[in-house]
Amino acid sequence: MKVGIIGASGYSGETLVKLLLAHPQVTLSAVTSRSHAGKSLGQVIPALRGVDRGLKFVDSDAAALAASNIELFFLALPHGAAADYAKVLVPAGKRVIDLSADFRISDLVTYEKYYGKHHAPELLSQARFVLPELTAPSWKTETKLIAAPGCYPTSILIPLLPLLRDGIVSREHIVANSFSGVSGAGKKVEEAYLFCERAESAKAYGLVKHRHLAEVEEQLSLNTGATTVIQFNPHLAPMRRGIATTITVPAANPSIDALYAVWKSTYAGRPFVQILPSSVQTASIFPRCSIRAQKIS
Numbered sequence: 001m002k003v004g005i006i007g008a009s010g011y012s013g014e015t016l017v018k019l020l021l022a023h024p025q026v027t028l029s030a031v032t033s034r035s036h037a038g039k040s041l042g043q044v045i046p047a048l049r050g051v052d053r054g055l056k057f058v059d060s061d062a063a064a065l066a067a068s069n070i071e072l073f074f075l076a077l078p079h080g081a082a083a084d085y086a087k088v089l090v091p092a093g094k095r096v097i098d099l100s101a102d103f104r105i106s107d108l109v110t111y112e113k114y115y116g117k118h119h120a121p122e123l124l125s126q127a128r129f130v131l132p133e134l135t136a137p138s139w140k141t142e143t144k145l146i147a148a149p150g151c152y153p154t155s156i157l158i159p160l161l162p163l164l165r166d167g168i169v170s171r172e173h174i175v176a177n178s179f180s181g182v183s184g185a186g187k188k189v190e191e192a193y194l195f196c197e198r199a200e201s202a203k204a205y206g207l208v209k210h211r212h213l214a215e216v217e218e219q220l221s222l223n224t225g226a227t228t229v230i231q232f233n234p235h236l237a238p239m240r241r242g243i244a245t246t247i248t249v250p251a252a253n254p255s256i257d258a259l260y261a262v263w264k265s266t267y268a269g270r271p272f273v274q275i276l277p278s279s280v281q282t283a284s285i286f287p288r289c290s291i292r293a294q295k296i297s
Contacts, residue, residue, distance in 0.1 A: 004030035004070045006060055006077060006085055011183045011241075012099050013076035014045050021051065028053075029070050032060040060085075066092035075099060078186070083119035086145060090123060096145050103127035103147035104215045106222075114211045129219060133270045134161060149219075152178050152212040152234060155245035157219055158273060159291040162266040163249075164224045168259050170250040174230040176216075178245040179237040192236070202237045210234050259293050 003020055007013050008031035020028045036044050037059040041052035062085050065073065072095040075082040082100035089096050105111040106129070108121050118124070127145040129135070131154065139146065149157065156176050163169045179202065182193050191197060192205075213232045220228035237244070251259070256278060267273040276292045 001026050001072060002029040002070045003027065003072050003074070004032070004065060004068070005074045006032045006065065007081075008057065008076060009033040009036050009044055010076055010187055012186075013074075016074055016076060016099075017041065017045065017048070021048070021053065026072075028055065030065065030068065031055055031057050032065070033057045034060050062088040065089065066094060071095060072097065079115050080119055083123070086123055087120040090126065090145050094144075097148055098127075098146065099148045101150060101211065101215070103145060104129055104149060104153075105218055107218065110214050110218065114209070114214045131157060131219075133158060133267060133273055134223070150212045150215055151180065151184055151243055152210075152232070152245070153215045153219065155243045155289065156216050156230075156232075156247065158289045159245075159263070160247055160249070161220060161223055162262050163259060164220060164228065166262045168251070168253050168262050170252050171224075171226060171228055172250065174228070174247065174249045175233070176230055176245055176247045177233045177235070178243060179235045180243050181237060181239040181241040183241045184243070185236075198236065198238050200238055202235050204233060204235050206234050256293050263291060 003026045005013055005016055005020070005028070008017050017028065017031060020026055031041060033044070036057040039057050041055045041057070042049035044057065066088050073085075073089055075085055075096060075098045077085065077100055079101040082098050083102040086096050086098060086102065101115060102118070102120070103124065105114070106124060106127070108118060108124060111118055123145060127147050128139055128143045129147045129149065130139045130143070131149045134157065155178060160174070164171060182198055185193055210232055212234070213230075216232065217228055217230060220230070253259070260275065263275050267275060272289060274290045276290055278292055278294050
């Protein structure tokens with residue numbers, strides 16, 4: 001399969017380039033960047049010098065990309081910009097995997113409450129939120145427009161959704177405390193992300209109405225059959241990448257064995273999820289998710 005990455009010079013795009021260059025079943029055929037057009041991959045991403053297969057960045061021209069023979073495009077772009085490309089590529093028959101928030105939330109009113117005006121609302125009904133460990137495998141052949149989940153939502157949905165779905169934990173008083181690496185904010189120059197501001201320092205931000213809260217609550221509600229409201233406390237941590245999330249929730253079933261049974265059944269054969277004994281201290285670091293439970297008396 002021929003694949004292209006639109007917005008390949010950001011942190012997500014860079015990681016995706018490395019993964020796809022090593023993938024045995026795809027050919028990375030195009031990487032785009034308006035600011036780096038004409039430069040080789042190795043010039044922009046030094047770690048790829050000598051292994052970039054001669055690929056050069058091209059301009060992010062949606063019409064030209066839609067007319068190409070590339071079958072699938074990843075959109076590694078900010079919200080808003082991603083929708084502008086999707087509304088050109090999807091009608092042209094291209095398959096699109098969007099890494100932004102533009103198609104993660106199915107309800108237009110909710111999206112616009114958190115993100116502002118949607119640039120392609122006509123595509124919302126075609127999009128599907130896909131977390132491979134939890135989404136039915138039909139998405140692999142049936143879905144043309146795929147919404148990749150956000151970082152915080154992935155760290156919350158993986159451990160929590162199966163437990164809610166099976167009635168193992170209560171739907172009330174769920175608290176998720178998350179710590180994110182600085183690269184989660186993308187490549188932007190702001191005081192809050194300077195080394196001297198973040199080194200040896202952690203801070204809470206986006207409390208009460210962080211954008212990812214809408215995504216988490218919608219997915220929990222859609223997949224468990226009842227409205228679910230959680231308290232989400234995101235923090236910025238002094239590390240480059242990764243997320244550590246701790247979730248506290250009253251247990252409907254007091255047996256930790258019952259909780260682990262649900263996790264083991266749900267994630268059997270899922271190599272990116274490790275279920276650790278309750279005695280093991282760990283952090284959930286992207287791309288692998290490690291989950292554990294601890295009884296609090």
